[in-house]
Amino acid sequence: MRRNLGIVVTLFVVAGLAAAHLPGQAAREAGGGALPGAQAVIDAAQYASLQAALDAVPETGGVVRLPPGHFEITEPLVIRTGDVTLEGAGGSTHIENINEAGAPALILAHPDAKPGQANRKLELWRIRLADFRITGNEKSGNGIEARAINEIFVDGVTISYHGGHGLLLDYCYEDPRISDSLITYNKDVGVKLMGCHDIVVSSNQFEENDDGLHCFDGFNLTMTGNNLDDHLGRGVVVENTYGSVLSGNMIEECAGAAIVLDRDCYGTTLSANVIAHNGSGIELVDAHGCAVSANTFTLMKTRALWVGPLSGRIAVSGNSFCNSYIGEGKVRRRVDDLAASGVVLSGENVAVTGNVFSSVTPHAVALEGKPRGTIFANNLLVDVKSQHEQLAESLVVDNLVRGSQVEAATPK
Numbered sequence: 001m002r003r004n005l006g007i008v009v010t011l012f013v014v015a016g017l018a019a020a021h022l023p024g025q026a027a028r029e030a031g032g033g034a035l036p037g038a039q040a041v042i043d044a045a046q047y048a049s050l051q052a053a054l055d056a057v058p059e060t061g062g063v064v065r066l067p068p069g070h071f072e073i074t075e076p077l078v079i080r081t082g083d084v085t086l087e088g089a090g091g092s093t094h095i096e097n098i099n100e101a102g103a104p105a106l107i108l109a110h111p112d113a114k115p116g117q118a119n120r121k122l123e124l125w126r127i128r129l130a131d132f133r134i135t136g137n138e139k140s141g142n143g144i145e146a147r148a149i150n151e152i153f154v155d156g157v158t159i160s161y162h163g164g165h166g167l168l169l170d171y172c173y174e175d176p177r178i179s180d181s182l183i184t185y186n187k188d189v190g191v192k193l194m195g196c197h198d199i200v201v202s203s204n205q206f207e208e209n210d211d212g213l214h215c216f217d218g219f220n221l222t223m224t225g226n227n228l229d230d231h232l233g234r235g236v237v238v239e240n241t242y243g244s245v246l247s248g249n250m251i252e253e254c255a256g257a258a259i260v261l262d263r264d265c266y267g268t269t270l271s272a273n274v275i276a277h278n279g280s281g282i283e284l285v286d287a288h289g290c291a292v293s294a295n296t297f298t299l300m301k302t303r304a305l306w307v308g309p310l311s312g313r314i315a316v317s318g319n320s321f322c323n324s325y326i327g328e329g330k331v332r333r334r335v336d337d338l339a340a341s342g343v344v345l346s347g348e349n350v351a352v353t354g355n356v357f358s359s360v361t362p363h364a365v366a367l368e369g370k371p372r373g374t375i376f377a378n379n380l381l382v383d384v385k386s387q388h389e390q391l392a393e394s395l396v397v398d399n400l401v402r403g404s405q406v407e408a409a410t411p412k
Helices: 002-020 024-029 050-055
Strands: 062-065 069-073 077-079 084-087 093-097 106-109 127-135 144-147 153-160 167-170 177-179 182-184 191-194 197-202 205-207 213-216 219-224 227-229 236-239 245-247 250-252 257-262 269-271 274-276 280-284 291-293 296-298 302-307 312-317 320-322 325-327 343-345 348-353 356-358 365-367 374-377 380-382 395-397 400-402
Touching: 050 077, 106 127, 127 144, 144 153, 213 219, 302 312, 343 348
Parallel strands: 062 084, 069 093, 077 106, 084 127, 093 127, 106 144, 127 153, 144 167, 153 177, 153 182, 167 191, 177 197, 182 205, 191 213, 197 219, 205 227, 213 236, 219 245, 227 250, 236 257, 245 269, 250 274, 257 280, 269 291, 274 296, 280 302, 291 312, 296 320, 302 343, 312 348, 320 356, 343 365, 348 374, 356 380, 374 395, 380 400
Antiparallel strands: none
8 A cells, every 4th residue: 555655646746747847838737837928939940931930020029049050041031020039059050141132131120111211210129139140242232231220239140251231230229239249251341330329349350341340420339349350441430429439459450540530520539459550540530539548559551640630639648659579679570561650640739648659660750731739748759750849839848769869840
């Protein structure tokens, strides 16, 4: 009798545990209950196409999980509702756009939204793209094109080889975030930000796009901890955008400028970046009230920092302008790869303080036009030529010049 009672108790416990693990209706029938409000994850592997899986998302949103595999598409995939997460299995989930008529690979948009038209009534909220690879070809369009998506979040996505931009955020106004992604070999801009606000671009790698990143007509870009390498054009171009910070980025070997500020940029800080071996360094084309601090400019082919005639009220402090000198009279780079430039001043009302200029050519400080209202103080100049003594209506004091040639102002 005791043996039979033990068997009954054991069977009861096993049945109870099994019921607790039954999903959905089976669990309810067993008396276990289901989580109120829960909805099933959409497994794209159970659908005839990726678009069919995306179309299965209800208006309230949901999660679409992409399996590992190589998926060729000839028309754009489209997400038409908000509160959606599209999640893959890392690099093993590969979506390839083989369209050769300029079509994008993936579009995120309200059904009635039009490209390039900011309509606050036709927005979607909270779309996340994560953990997959999406590629194109020279004749395809943009990789990912998001139109008026607020709080978009792109992380862990590889975006490569597209004929247009890698990632276009078109008036994704509120809080876009791009992190831990790889954006490479796109024929146009790696990341194009148009009309965005409170932007975070962090810990991404950009390589061999045309330009790395554009931020136009926006507000409050925070771009930190990214690596940009080997771009065919420029690294970062910011236009008509204010109150931004670019810090802790590595920008190397762009054919053009590493960073450009243009079209009424103001209140922007460029700090603690390493800017190495680019065509030029930071170009302040039309910028005011900006700070350039604690950057390392090494082996700039021309003008490591240019303050253009339309720019002014700029603070330049604590930067190092240098070549590949490593001590004891030695340089690391080849003798035909020693070009390293300094600062070119053209704008007015600029403070240049506490910087080190070493072995840069043709001048540590070169003047274009007649810049005025400059403070040039407490700088160290080693093994350079410089024109800072020619500054007019300026304060030039307390600089230490070692092994350098200072070109004095022409007597009146």
